[in-house]
Structures are given as structure tokens and as C-alpha cells.
Amino acid sequence: MTITTQKPLVRIEGLHKYFGPHHVLRGIDLTVNQGEVSVVIGPSGSGKSTMLRCVNLLETISAGRISVGDQLIGYREVNGRLHDLRVKEIAAQRREIGMVFQRFNLFPHKTALYNVMEAPVQVKGKNKAAAKKAALELLDRVGLADRANHYPAQLSGGQQQRVAIARALAMEPELMLFDEPTSALDPELVGDVLNVMKDLAKSGMTMIVVTHEIGFAREVGDRLTFMDGGVVVESGDPREIIANPQHARTKEFLSRVL
């Protein structure tokens, strides 16, 4: 439970996504308030990762709208008509949104420190000394100050994922997206990553977390959304849904993962 306001930061309205003939998102509506931790669960293939990837345009939006803050993601609306944004404008929108991937996707040819410094220096034009100082502080925050000069291949999965979180935070985003951040980790490494995410939630970061960690949803989540077959089946207070799911599909899913 975190400090939240009633001011919506992310608005997903009527989101549809087709991959060729496959209709994977069938009208998703989701609002995330400022400072809220919104947890999304569901069986694999339910479209939860695709929805998350639409928010920073790693997937194009087939129908519907997503807005973050006052920005319409991916489009400019002129006289009621949508115009695609240019690559540079999309990149500018992405700078406000941090993303953490299931497979970490750290840059293997750069040390932990340089992974974290890369975007502030190259994208924001921050000077190297300041970026290094900030990066070391972030690495310290995720408990990896002593691993700054290690390459990703020299780090465990849990350490890599924490570097990846620090790398995303280095851009000082207003929203963080987590795409199954602990699914590729050995069980004993999951806790460290979840702890970093809990601290982040407490600090007031707005987060959308796609995960299978029901415990995290219950403990940290402000809202839990259960997706199946490309639609939102159920959405509400995490503790209520987990204790007392209203839909048969939610019940069945929770009984299998709990």
C-alpha cells in the first residue's frame, strides 16, 4: 500500500491489438493513478505483456488510445484525426517511461555502471561525472554498489535485474513498467528484486507490474487486474480479489498459482 492520489497518470481506453489475424487484445480499459502500483496477472497468452508493451509503443496500437500524463502515446490528434508520431517524438515519450524486461536485456558489452550511465549521457546529454555519480547512487540503492565495474555476464540473474531497474530509473521516469521481472530468476533470487520494487513503490513511483507473484500483488499492489483471453476479467483491490475472486476464471487461475 503506497501513497496514491486520485490523479490518473495512465489511461488505457478501448485498447485492441492484432498480430496479423490474431486478435490478442480485445478492448482493454485500465487507469493507473499517480503513485499507484497496478499489478496485472493472468495466464500466459492472456495479453498482459502485450498490453504493457503498448504503453511505451514497443508494440503498435491497433485500436484505442493510451495516454500517459497529458501525452497521447504514439499519436498526435489534429481535428479529430490521429497522425503517427515520428521516431524522434516516440523516443521523447519513452524517456518518461522506464521499462524492466523479463530477460533483463542489459547491454552485455558495458559494465553495470556504464549500463546505468548510457541513457542519461547519450539521450539526456548529462555530463559524465554527474551521470556517474547518479549511477553509483542508483546502484547503491539497488544494493549493487560493489558490482559497478562488473559486466552483466559476471552478475547473477537477480543482480542483472536490479541493474536493469537502476538503468531504467536513471532516466528519472514518471512511470515504470515491469514485464514479468522475476519470471526468469532462480527462486532464491526473486526476493532481492521484489524488495527493490517494494522500496520503489514506497518512494511513490507509479508502477504497472505484470507478474505471477501473487504475494507481491497482495502486499504492495494498490490495484489488481486479472486478464484472460485479451480482456480484463476482473479488477479491483488486490486483497479482496485474492481472498474472494468474483469470476470463475479468476478463481481457477488463483487456485493454480497460489
Add this chain to the structure above:
Amino acid sequence: MDHHQPGHAAPVLNDAVPVRHPGRWISAIIIVGVLALMVQSVITNHNFRWDVVGTYILDVKVVQGVGWTLLLTVASMVIAIVLAILLAVMRQSDNPVLRYTSWVWVWFFRGTPVYTQLVFWGLIAVLYPKISAGVPFGPELFSVDTSTVITALVAAILGLGLNESAYLAEIFRAGLKSVDKGQTEAAEALGMGKGKIMWRIILPQAMRIIVPPTGNETIGMLKTTSLVLAVPFTLDLTFATNALANRIYLPVPLLIVAAIWYLVITSLLMVGQHYIEAYYGKGVDTNLAPAVINPAAAKAAAAVAPSAEAEPSLKMDFPEDEAK
């Protein structure tokens, strides 16, 4: 849990008798024997004329030929690499015009013999006596004689470089494709632009895949330069040694002279390649710190020498800056 508590006696290491390999010894003796016979025959056979090899190995014309061959190799490879990066990036572009242009370039320059291309570059001054710039179908701004711009050397370098660019483009394309898609996504999610993603994230990783076959192509190019007599360019190593051989009617020793020089240059190029591979393999091919492979061993090491572990993390240098 931890069997390596500090203070405990070190374990007695297993002293097993290794498997014996008599076959290795027998094959080594046979090969060394055959090799010794061959070397002896080459040295004692007077038809090789080693005295002539000795006379001409450092001949001014030969050494100059080595220089020209090196120049041709390096210059044409530089042109080929620059074009290949461009062609490989164009091939991946969203812009269909660029994609198609890249495909046609590779199709043409890979599909015609390098010898034919070199002849055409040599004939360019005949085909187009003047190079001029101006408004298409309009007034001419300036004009020069082609033969003063496209000298035999320029024709040879262009011919070799453009031909090679087609092959290298495919090597670069394979390298770029080998980098995990997650790398692009991670960089995009950080808000990096296309150029920076290619130049700072994708290409450095692709280089690991690109360098070995490019080294291969460079060594191939070293010897392909002997075709520049098609231009005709007549100062390279093969032409120089052939000319000397024709003058003294002794082809064999001068072929040996050329072969020795080609081997020497190839060996040097291989050394260079080794260092380039090591540079682009950093973080991936470099030996991993014991901390990762065996946490228990690292802990034990830290207990023995606590300062050794702490020191590197305090020294935050900028390895990338040093490399530049």
C-alpha cells in the same frame, strides 16, 4: 553448509592417474618425421635456388611491391567496410527504397567477376573521358579529365573496394541480425534514437560476429590485390616479383619470395585480428571473475585477502575512454 570455513585444513586434492594417450605420441613422431624429410628435400634441392631467394627477398622493387600491396589492401578494405556498414543498415531500413538499393548493389557487385570490374575501372577514362558536375540537363559547373582523377591506383582501390563491399555487407548483415532483439527494445525503452542504438548498442555487439569473417576477407583481399594488373596497376608484389622473374628467367625463387612476403603480412594481420576480437569480446568472451562462477570460493578468497576484493570497486575508471 559451507565446507570451506576459514581456519579449516585445506582438502587433500585428488591425485588421479590421467588417461594415457599413446596415439598422440605415435602420430606426432610420424608427422615430425615426414616434416623433417620435406624440409630437408626443400633445402637441399638446388632447383629452388635459395640463393636467389636470398638476393631478392629485400630487393627495392620487392619491398616497394609489399608497400603497394599493403596500401591496396588497407585502402580497399576501408572503403569496403564503410560501404558495408551503410549497406547492411540500409538493408534493415524501414525505407523500401534504401532496402532495394542495398539489395541491387550486392546483387551486382557480387554477381560479376572482380577481374571484369577491375578492367572496367581501368577503362573508365575511355568510357567517360570527362567528369563534370552541373545541373542535370542544364549548365555545367566544372569538369575535369577522368584520367587525372581516376588514376590506375584509384581505379584499383575502387574496383577492389566496391566488389568487396558486397561480400562484407552480407557479413555485416549477419552480424547485425545475430544481436538479440531485446537489445534494441531495451535501448528504445530508454528513449535512444535509431542512430545511437545502431552505433552504440547493436554494432559493438555485432562486431564479435563480424570480425572473424572480416579478417578472413582481409587476408583474401591481400591476395586478390594481385589481380590489379587487370587495371593495369603494375607496382604490387605479384607484378613486381613476376617482372623480376621474367628478367632473370627464374620463376620459382621469385614465387617463393612473393609467398614468403604474403605469409609475413598474413601473420601480422592475424595478430591484429586477435586484438580486435579481444576488444569486441569484452564482457562476453573475457574470463569471468570467480565471484560469479563459485560464490563460495570468492568468499574464501575475500576472507584471505579482504583488501583485494574491495579495491577494484573503489577505483572507478572509464575503460571506454581509454580505448578511444
